[in-house]
Amino acid sequence: MRFNHSGIKVGRTRLEQPMMDVWSHRPQILHLALFFAAYVLGCGFAQALAIVPGITVSIWPPAGVFIATLILTSPYSWPWWVLAGCLAEMTGQILWFHSPPLAGFLIYVGNALCAIVGATLVNRAFGRPVRLETLREVLAFVVLGAGVAPLMSATVGSATLAWFGVKSQTFAGVWPLFWIGDATGILLVAPLALVVIQHWRNRTKFSAVRWVEAGSLGLIFLGLAALSLKHDFLLSAYIIMPPILWAAVRFEFKGVAVALTLLALVTMTLTISGGSQFVGDPETQRQKQVMLQLFLAISAFSALIVAAISRQHQQALLALRDREQELSQLVDMVPVHIRRLTPEGKPTFFNKRLLDFFGMSDIAQLDKPDMNRLAAAIQTLVHPDDAPRLLATVHTSLATGESFAMKYRMRRADGAYRWVDGRGEAVRDQHGAIMQWYAISIDVDDEMRAQEDLRDRERELSQLVDMVPSLLWRLSPNGEPNFFNKRTIDFLGLDVADYDKPGASRLKATLTAIIHPDDAAGMIQTLNRCLVSGEHFSMQYRLRRADGLYRWVSARAEPLRDESGHIVQWYGLAHDIDDQMRAEEALRGLAITAIALNACRSLDEVLRTITDRAREIIGAHMAVIGTTVDQRWAQAIQAVSLSQKYAAYRGFDAKPDGSGIYGLVCNLNRSLRLTEAELKDHPAWRGYGGHADQHPPLRGWLAAPLIDSNGQNIGLLQLSDKDQGEFTAEDEGIAVQLAQMASLAITEARLHDKLRLAQETLARASQAASLAELSASVAHEVNQPLAAIVANSHACQRWLTAEPPNLDRAQKTVERIIRDANSAADVVSRIRALFKQSAETRTSMPLDSVIAEALNLMAEETARRRIRLDVDVESDLPLVSLDRVQIQQVLVNLIRNGMEAMDAAANDRLLGIRTRRLGDVVQTEITDQGPGVAFSDRIFEPFFTTKGNGMGMGLAICRSIVEAHGGRLWADKNEPYGAMFAFTLPVEMNRST
Amino acid sequence: MTAHDHIVFIVDDDERIREALGELLASHGMRTEAFGSAGDYINADKPQVPACLILDVELPDINGLELQRQIATGDHPPIIFITGHGDIPSSVQAIKHGAVDFLTKPFSDADLLAAITAAIAQDRGRRSERAGLDALKQRYLDLTPREREVLPLVVSGLLNKQAAAQLGISEVTLQIHRRNVMQKMAAASLADLVRIAEKLDIPITHSRRAGGSRA
Secondary structure, X not given: OOOOHHHOOOOOOOOHHHHHHHHHOOOOHHHHHHHHHHHHHHHHHHHHHOOOOOOOOOOOHHHHHHHHHHHHOOHHHHHHHHHHHHHHHHHHHHHHHOOOHHHHHHHHHHHHHHHHHXXXXXXXXXXXXXXXXXXXXXXXXXXXXXXXXXXXXXXXXXXXXXXXXXXXXXXXXXXXHHHHHHHHHXXXXXXXXXXXXXXXXXXXXXXXXXXXXXXXHHHHHHHHHHHHHEOOOOOOHHHHHHHHHHHHHHHHHHHHHHHHHHHHHHHHHHHHHOOEOXXXXXXXXXXXXXXXXXXXXXXXXXXXXXXXXXXXXXXXXXXXXXXXXXXXXXXXXXXXXXXXXXXXXXXXXXXXXXXXXXXXXXXXXXXXXXXXXXHXXXXXXXXOOOHHHHHHHHHHHHHHOOOEEEEEEEEOOOOOEEEEEEEEEEEEOOOOOEEEEEEXXXXXXXXHHHHHHHHHHHHHHHHHHHHOOOEEEEEOOOOOEEEEOXXXXXXXXXXXXXXXXXXXXXXXXXXXXXXXXXXXXXXXXXXXXHHHHOOOEEEEEEEEOOOOOEEEEEEEEEEEEOOOOOEEEEEEEEEEOHHHHHHHHHHHHHHHHHHHHHHOOOHHHHHHHHHHHHHHHHOEEEXXXXXXXXXXXXXXXXXXXXXXXXXXXXXXXXXXXXXXHHHHHHHHOOOEEEOHHHHHHOOOOOOOHHHOOOOOOOOOXXXXXXXXXXXXXXXXXXXXXXXXXXOOHHHHHHHHHHHHHHHHHHHHHHHHHHHHHHHHHHHHHHHHHOHHHHHHHHHHHHHXXXXXXXXXXXXXXXXXXOOOOOHHHHHHHHHHHHHHHHHHHHHHHHHHHHOOXXXXXXXXXXXXXXXXXXXXXXXXXXXXXXXXXXXXXXXXXXXXXXXXXXXXHHHHHHHHHHHHHOOOXXXXXEEEEEEEEEOOEEEEEEEOOOOOXXXXXXXXXXXXXXXXXXXXXXXXXXXXXXXXXXXXXXXXXXXXXXXXXXEEXXXXXXXXX | OOOOOOEEEXXXXXHHHHHHHHHHXXXXXXXXXXXXXXXXXXXXXXXXXXXXXXXXXXXXXXXXXXXXXXXXXXXXXXXXEEEOOOOHHHHHHHHHOOOOEXXXXXXXXXXXXXXXXXXXXXXXXXXXXXXXXXXXXXXXXXXXHHHHHHHHHHHOOOOHHHHHHHHOOOHHHHHHXXXXXXXXXXXXXXXXXXXXXXXXOOOOOOOOOOOOOOO
């Protein structure tokens, strides 16, 4: 419907609106003209059939044209059609009916009302557009359009005719004819009009067969019509009904329309020509007229009804076919493989997709001669690995009637196998008997591959987690361990199932079991604190390995939180730092050992320290060190350190003879590390010798040779019975280092011992010369005979002065006096001889070496007295002949005198020693910064002393020694203060020149 | 002084000294006995007469000062030290521990004889004093237990009735005990008894004043 709203101007009244619509809906002139023509022709047709005198018309086709036109057009355009119809009717009146104009107009008004009411009712009844395709539509059309509507025209028309007395008709007489005539006109023409108008453009094309059928039908129809309607041949006009119904069934409304038109034309022709059954004498004419009308009406009615039924049936068929097509399309197009199987399992249908998948055109291609179709299909189309399983599953389901589902690989047309997810289910009838099996499969290859990839990735990840060289674990937020990687499980030797049991006490018990007792409490406390506070956990502790050894680990754990910050899991990692810790510990141990060794003053102490430390650092129950002198085992010294475990063996001190495995290490100068079994199997192993019953057992053996600075072996360090496990390469390294330290310390201790021995020798010499000791000795030696002499003298005197004098006793006492006096003289000569006896021990040597030795021996005392030495010894001193010990005594005495002289001095305690050649002598001056010498001549006399505890013999003896060597010793003042003692020794002329 | 009422012991490792001292003292009419070592002296039987000991500081077994220390607790004669070389610490130690003299060899006969004379006189006095005390001790041992209870109360100066009350006996009984004590202890007077008690180290345990200290 076209509305031209843009043409509506503002200010127009509402009343103008319908008028504008009517105007805008004006039909095309052509249509109006056609309508006009059809109406007029209809009028002519009616006039032609109006064979009965006194009756206007028997059939009124314009009513059909009119009502069909109004049904198909908009009500807004109806005024135009009504106007056109009026003009056409009036034209017809003028041409054929010749009624009075007013009567003609009134009759038209009735006709118009009939068309308007009919069209309105029909449209109301089933809306636009009217298609007359269902039985209901046809019935409505017939009842409302052909039944009800003509009541209007019949009433108005009959009344008009009666009113005007046209052809002397009565209302009652003409009304039925009028009504039937209009109804027949509507039934005959309206369908034709509707069909023609509606299908004017989309003409359906008939196949050749249809055309032949249509042609044949047309001929039969015409023939029958001609014969039946002629009263001569056939008894009833209704013989024509079968062809009409045939047309209705086969060609529906088009056929009906054409057939009815033909029938009307034939009837009209025969009636006009007078050959029709409906032509009769004037008495029966009226009757015949009614019969004609009824014949046409019933024919039209029947044909329309049958056409409608046929149409409806056709449409139902079409719809069914559509649905079937849709369904088949669905089955073929849905992206699922579908097959149907008989209850016995024979595949009877594959959908198109499945056929395409397999590259087959027909399911029958699967058949093989000696195999059922199911087995053949599975064998041909399913991956060999999956076929037996699938066949078994399907067979099971067929037997039990249960649905099945499994994943398997199907071979695609290109030969590639694709994973599918297959399912089958039985369809049962009301009694539960299986009618069909429907099975589908969905391509899940990508998913399967994705899953496989996922599994691969998962496995890879899991491998990573297991292979990463750390202990990984996961805890629930409340500290429950719920995952350990394989390394952890292997390390701890856990049964994972143990940890599935919940319970905090279990956790604690577990931790207590696997953590070193010294660390467990602290670790649990720290862990609990972290669990509560969410802090990162980081700690080092010892974990018990499956073999029972404790290993240091460094552990860390961090919480994983969700978006709201709640802890979801704890992830923990621990890695073994035992080697590192042990290395550090060993390093520390070595450092401590080095310090401890420095403090050792004797070889015994060194050996004891080394064995104890070695045992502690390496962690063994037994450490033994054996040292040899000049590689001789006979002088071997042993130090043994044993733990409490071997306390019973502490008394054992048998020395090895060096023939066995000890000797091997010493001879090779190489460390050796053996387990107990390896030791017992070693070719150099000779057992425990004769001490088998006393020797502590050697459970594993680690030995490192002791090597001095010259590369000579001086013994070995041995360890046995490690606390935990066997000796490792690291232990061996440590043992070698300890042995190295021991070697150095032993070498040093031996040097130290030598030095000590030298010092003791000197001390003895020095003691002999030490002033207090010497004077005490001399005094005692001299005073004893002196005291006896005095006492005897007094006794002698008493005997001689007695009354009477006792001459015998006096004589005796005098003899004793002589004896004792001689004895005193001997003492003096013995002392003199003491310093003379060494003439033959003199050797030629440079004095500087003697001075160096003396200083070396005095070094400790010099340091103790905080004396600074200023030594100036001329190089290339000539050789002098001297008794080394005596000259050393002189030097020591003079140096000690100088140092003692400075004891009280507050100033710089500087002792100067200067040696140089002066002509034929080598002169040595020893200067101090003490108070100086008051009596520079007397100090050399025997028994002269300036010291509180001296006897005054030292300098006298020194002078004796120097003079015995042909030199001179004197004292002088030192500038600016202090004393200077100098002595000379003659140069050995015959050698030095 | 006769050769028999005293004796001089000589300990010196040097035979010449032993001979010479023996000769000298013999010339003065003294009886001597000489030993080569401290051990010989300790083990020897010694007559119970006033004596003195001439002791060398330097001896082969134990030195003289050590010997002095060892015998200090017992009954021994006064000591005169002689030494080849005397030092001040040794002499101070010797005198402090009761030595009569410390002579350095060679010494004069006068010094030696003076020392010997003093030593023997000291020993004689000591001996008689010890003999008196022994007698007193013997007398004290002769007292009955009750009399030994009465003695400290009496010498403390308690009145008879106080002492009687202290012991829970009658005054008359106490007087009898007191008389017996005086007789047995050979005390001429109460003052004499007090002196004897003092020699016997009998403590004064009571005071006459009532409620006095019992310490």
